[in-house]
Amino acid sequence: xxxxxxxxxxxxxxxxxxxxxxxxxxxxxxxxxxxxxxxxxxxxxxxxxxxxxxxxxxxxxxxxxxxxxxxxxxxxxxxxxxxxxxxxxxxxxxxxxxxxxxxxxxxxxxxxxxxxxxxxxxxxxxxxxxxxxxxxxxxxxxxxxxxxxxxxxxxxxxxxxxxxxxxxxxxxxxxxxxxxxxxxxxxxxxxxxxxxxxxxxxxxxxxxxxxxxxxxxxxxxxxxxxxxxxxxxxxxxxxxxxxxxxxxxxxxxxxxxxxxxxxxxxxxxxxxxxxxxxxxxxxxxxxxxxxxxxxxxxxxxxxxxxxxxxxxxxxxxxxxxxxxxxxxxxxxxxxxxxxxxxxxxxxxxxxxxxxxxxxxxxxxxxxxxxxxxxxxxxxxxxxxxxxxxxxxxxxxxxxxxxxxxxxxxxxxxxxxxxxxxxxxxxxxxxxxxxxxxxxxxxxxxxxxxxxxxxxxxxxxxxxxxxxxxxxxxxxxxxxxxxxxxxxxxxxxxxxxxxxxxxxxxxxxxxxxxxxxxxxxxxxxxxxxxxxxxxxxxxxxxxxxxxxxxxxxxxxxxxxxxxxxxxxxxxxxxxxxxxxxxxxxxxxxxxxxxxxxxxxxxxxxxxxxxxxxxxxxxxxxxxxxxxxxxxxxxxxxxxxxxxxxxxxxxxxxxxxxxxxxxxxxxxxxxxxxxxxxxxxxxxxxxxxxxxxxxxxxxxxxxxxxxxxxxxxxxxxxxxxxxxxxxxxxxxxxxxxxxxxxxxxxxxxxxxxxxxxxxxxxxxxxxxxxxxxxxxxxxxxxxxxxxxxxxxxxxxx
Amino acid sequence: xxxxxxxxxxxxxxxxxxxxxxxxxxxxxxxxxxxxxxxxxxxxxxxxxxxxxxxxxxxxxxxxxxxxxxxxxxxxxxxxxxxxxxxxxxxxxxxxxxxxxxxxxxxxxxxxxxxxxxxxxxxxxxxxxxxxxxxxxxxxxxxxxxxxxxxxxxxxxxxxxxxxxxxxxxxxxxxxxxxxxxxxxxx
Numbered sequence: 013x014x015x016x017x018x019x020x021x022x023x024x025x026x027x028x029x030x031x032x033x034x035x036x037x038x039x040x041x042x043x044x045x046x047x048x049x050x051x052x053x054x055x056x057x058x059x060x061x062x063x064x065x066x067x068x069x070x071x072x073x074x075x076x077x078x079x080x081x082x083x084x085x086x087x088x089x090x091x092x093x094x095x096x097x098x099x100x101x102x103x104x105x106x107x108x109x110x111x112x113x114x115x116x117x118x119x120x121x122x123x124x125x126x127x128x129x130x131x132x133x134x135x136x137x138x139x140x141x142x143x144x145x146x147x148x149x150x151x152x153x154x155x156x157x158x159x160x161x162x163x164x165x166x167x168x169x170x171x172x173x174x175x176x177x178x179x180x181x182x183x184x185x186x187x188x189x190x191x192x193x194x195x196x197x198x199x200x201x202x203x204x205x206x207x208x209x210x211x212x213x214x215x216x217x218x219x220x221x222x223x224x225x226x227x228x229x230x231x232x233x234x235x236x237x238x239x240x241x242x243x244x245x246x247x248x249x250x251x252x253x254x255x256x257x258x259x260x261x262x263x264x265x266x267x268x269x270x271x272x273x274x275x276x277x278x279x280x281x282x283x284x285x286x287x288x289x290x291x292x293x294x295x296x297x298x299x300x301x302x303x304x305x306x307x308x309x310x311x312x313x314x315x316x317x318x319x320x321x322x323x324x325x326x327x328x329x330x331x332x333x334x335x336x337x338x339x340x341x342x343x344x345x346x347x348x349x350x351x352x353x354x355x356x357x358x359x360x361x362x363x364x365x366x367x368x369x370x371x372x373x374x375x376x377x378x379x380x381x382x383x384x385x386x387x388x389x390x391x392x393x394x395x396x397x398x399x400x401x402x403x404x405x406x407x408x409x410x411x412x413x414x415x416x417x418x419x420x421x422x423x424x425x426x427x428x429x430x431x432x433x434x435x436x437x438x439x440x441x442x443x444x445x446x447x448x449x450x451x452x453x454x455x456x457x458x459x460x461x462x463x464x465x466x467x468x469x470x471x472x473x474x475x476x477x478x479x480x481x482x483x484x485x486x487x488x489x490x491x492x493x494x495x496x497x498x499x500x501x502x503x504x505x506x507x508x509x510x511x512x513x514x515x516x517x518x519x520x521x522x523x524x525x526x527x528x529x530x531x532x533x534x535x536x537x538x539x540x541x542x543x544x545x546x547x548x549x550x551x552x553x554x555x556x557x558x559x560x561x562x563x564x565x566x567x568x569x570x571x572x573x574x575x576x577x578x579x580x581x582x583x584x585x586x587x588x589x590x591x592x593x594x595x596x597x598x599x600x601x602x603x604x605x606x607x608x609x610x611x612x613x614x615x616x617x618x619x620x621x622x623x624x625x626x627x628x629x630x631x632x633x634x635x636x637x638x639x640x641x642x643x644x645x646x647x648x649x650x651x652x653x654x655x656x657x658x659x660x661x662x663x664x665x666x667x668x669x670x671x672x673x674x675x676x677x678x679x680x681x682x683x684x685x686x687x688x689x690x691x692x693x694x695x696x697x698x699x700x701x702x703x704x705x706x707x708x709x710x711x712x713x714x715x716x717x718x719x720x721x722x723x724x725x726x727x728x729x730x731x732x733x734x735x736x737x738x739x740x741x742x743x744x745x746x747x748x749x750x751x752x753x754x755x756x757x758x759x760x761x762x763x764x765x766x767x768x769x770x771x772x773x774x775x776x777x778x779x780x781x782x783x784x785x786x787x788x789x790x791x792x793x794x795x796x797x798x799x800x801x802x803x804x805x806x807x
Numbered sequence: 808x809x810x811x812x813x814x815x816x817x818x819x820x821x822x823x824x825x826x827x828x829x830x831x832x833x834x835x836x837x838x839x840x841x842x843x844x845x846x847x848x849x850x851x852x853x854x855x856x857x858x859x860x861x862x863x864x865x866x867x868x869x870x871x872x873x874x875x876x877x878x879x880x881x882x883x884x885x886x887x888x889x890x891x892x893x894x895x896x897x898x899x900x901x902x903x904x905x906x907x908x909x910x911x912x913x914x915x916x917x918x919x920x921x922x923x924x925x926x927x928x929x930x931x932x933x934x935x936x937x938x939x940x941x942x943x944x945x946x947x948x949x950x951x952x953x954x955x956x957x958x959x960x961x962x963x964x965x966x967x968x969x970x971x972x973x974x975x976x977x978x979x980x981x982x983x984x985x986x987x988x989x990x991x992x993x994x
Binding site: 120469650 | 811813825827828829831832835843845847848850930931962963964967968970971974980983987988989991992993
């Protein structure tokens with residue numbers, strides 16, 4: 013940063029120091045007292061140094077800001093009556109207020125954010141506090157709204173995410189919103205004790221959504237609600253996906269775009285109507301605040317509103333406005349208020365995009381105009397490039413998404429979205445005065461929305477519009493942002509250009525490295541934490557990869573395939589799966605495979621040939637992917653690279669029961685043997701023992717999530733596994749794994765790992781030593797393997 | 808003139824927009840089907856594709872029967888070659904040759920033309936379609952419980968998952984676990 017640009021944005025360094033302190037605190041948490049002392053010492057030193065050594069004093073002051081950031085990042089102590097302090101019980105009756113409008117996932121599934129007011133124990137009402145997120149199952153008899161008070165019997169527990177390498181830390185995300193407990197409740201155990209009387213911003217929002225959906229056809233209405241108010245709940249899945257693919261998803265979030273349009277429109281119309289500048293600025297500021305209250309407090313809204321207000325204030329005071337300084341002020345204010353937001357993708361994307369535009373656009377558009385581009389095109393391209401340059405690494409880090417069409421798509425989509433937003437606001441305003449005229453405006457608006465959807469759809473239909481890549485390494489991120497910061501100022505000097513070139517090389521090499529990394533000769537087997545379900549990735553040292561089952565997924569539930577499995581594979585990085593094996597069609601094994609079949613090239617799909625039951629999404633994805641299906645049956649053998657896959661079940665013939673027909677696979681590599689029996693039950697085990705296939709194995713995936721009816725003593729006696737992995741979800745309704753099964757495994761001298769406690773269980777071996785890592789615990793156990801067990805190799 | 812030029816432009820633009828809206832309204836009223844087609848241009852029709860009947864492989868296969876990875880199939884198309892990483896060895900057992908060896912790749916029939924699979928006797932029962940009599944045949948489920956399951960289903964519309972049966976009075980975790988393997992929930 014040059015001296016000049018610092019002078020233009022004096023708030024930038026303290027903001028950066030504050031954020032850095034906040035980040036540092038997450039690595040080295042220090043007690044508040046120590047931080048307080050450190051901060052006081054630093055500031056005292058700064059005062060002492062101020063006269064003689066202004067530079068040192070400046071550094072010390074920034075250090076003080078960093079300490080402040082670290083202090084603010086420490087979570088405040090829980091109040092004594094906080095609900096999370098209560099000893100966990102199965103069910104608790106709470107009186108609470110809805111902190112926001114309920115979210116309906118399905119007709120019979122509603123999510124409520126509740127501010128606890130009291131806990132009812134028998135006839136007693138004990139005051140309590142805290143915020144919880146409760147999912148209500150069943151049809152709600154009365155509609156609920158923000159601010160309403162309810163009494164509900166809820167089962168509360170600490171949130172559990174899917175604990176896999178590189179996975180999203182769900183509990184931390186909830187904790188940043190002050191949610192320490194989540195839970196569920198039945199709709200018939202919920203009583204509203206006050207009427208639904210929402211505060212005025214909510215009422216305005218409901219009215220607007222109601223008008224829009226009454227005036228426009230379904231999908232167009234959903235799009236307009238997204239454009240105007242960031243209300244995306246009703247948006248059809250395929251539209252949502254198109255906006256992501258085209259790299260224009262930001263128009264569906266309320267951002268500086270809407271705020272600038274609103275403030276600009278109000279200001280321009282008033283100024284044109286003869287209102288003096290200052291008066292117009294005050295009205296525009298009021299409109300901004302009202303708008304922010306209506307659409308809610310996402311970081312992007314707050315950022316845009318704060319910046320908008322600062323710019324309007326500059327207008328009022330006849331000051332020259334500094335965008336970068338306004339941005340830094342907004343960031344500092346937001347971080348002081350809600351320090352956790354720093355980790356939220358929405359916060360990062362919003363601030364990065366704005367900073368990118370402010371930093372890159374003036375320079376780039378000047379260069380483009382020099383080359384003879386028309387001014388409007390140069391500005392549009394420069395804005396698009398600046399924003400994309402800043403958000404690309406973040407999109408990769410959070411979502412593994414790289415939109416290649418984004419820069420171009422934004423050129424068409426942003427003006428259309430702007431026109432739609434303007435007309436939409438105008439139409440809503442007109443609705444207050446004349447429904448007839450507003451109706452006509454909505455008709456014209458429909459055309460704009462169709463054009464917008466067509467533009468997005470076209471961009472998304474371009475092949476490779478969006479590619480999925482592994483999250484960038486820290487060094488890649490640093491080099492990328494250093495280059496972006498350096499580019500405008502440094503382009504003129506030769507030395508800076510050389511540095512830019514070097515940074516570009518660093519980015520390129522570190523990005524490609526994961527794909528080029530030579531093999532280390534280890535066999536890796538990862539049992540992913542997919543909740544209640546199964547998914548295991550087998551990676552052979554010579555390259556081939558086999559995925560066995562895909563966890564739960566599909567429409568109208570949390571799609572583990574899309575949200576857990578695919579990100580894990582993208583980060584690995586895996587581009588192609590040589591084989592995907594499905595043990596049986598139950599949704600907790602097949603559901604997540606739909607996303608896998610959509611996103612990855614699949615060499616072959618292995619199955620036992622039984623008719624699919626349910627899992628319509630996976631069947632559709634399988635048909636569409638065109639992956640060749642291979643029906644396997646007991647007695648077959650295949651080679652997967654240098655590993656031998658033996659099919660132990662099911663026996664060909666009529667089906668017994670879904671679970672007992674599970675595909676049973678055995679994998680042998682250098683004396684390491686892995687047994688994957690799906691959800692095999694007692695009958696299936698008996699059949700397996702009758703067929704006398706090679707059962708003895710080093711590693712056993714415990715059948716059916718550790719159910720009581722699986723893993724019988726005779727089977728375990730035959731398998732004699734050293735290590736057993738139970739793939740099971742915490743608090744599953746089936747009470748898997750059963751204590752009896754665990755006892756049987758222990759009696760067989762087996763070391764047990766469980767995905768509900770250990771997170772992802774990762775095995776790696778070179779044939780002599782087996783290392784087992786429990787991801788959530790961060791522990792690794794090492795097993796020396798004696799002689800390769802060649803007795804078990806099938807003949 | 809009372810209006811400035813820019814004010815005039817704004818008013819003109821507004822009037823034009825409203826005129827366009829009027830035109831669109833007339834057109835939509837005249838051709839509702841076309842308007843509906845425009846509105847749905849980017850929506851996917853929800854279809855329920857069916858896998859072709861991949862009949863379970865027979866008990867035994869011919870010598871080397873499984874080796875034909877790219878064997879021509881009944882429809883005349885040759886199935887795609889398998890991933891180069893995968894090699895297929897023939898099964899140990901050998902007996903009379905059969906038309907479709909285990910391990911052969913199964914071709915896809917065009918969606919919608921697949922014949923419905925004959926339901927094997929032990930096919931899991933769809934609790935969203937089953938009637939009281941069928942439900943009552945499940946182990947541990949009597950006529951009363953079966954009746955309550957159907958009532959709960961009617962009240963809720965459908966069961967989202969087999970676990971949703973827990974909403975039924977009398978369906979405890981043990982009972983559900985006992986019948987879990989015999990039931991399913993179709994989309």
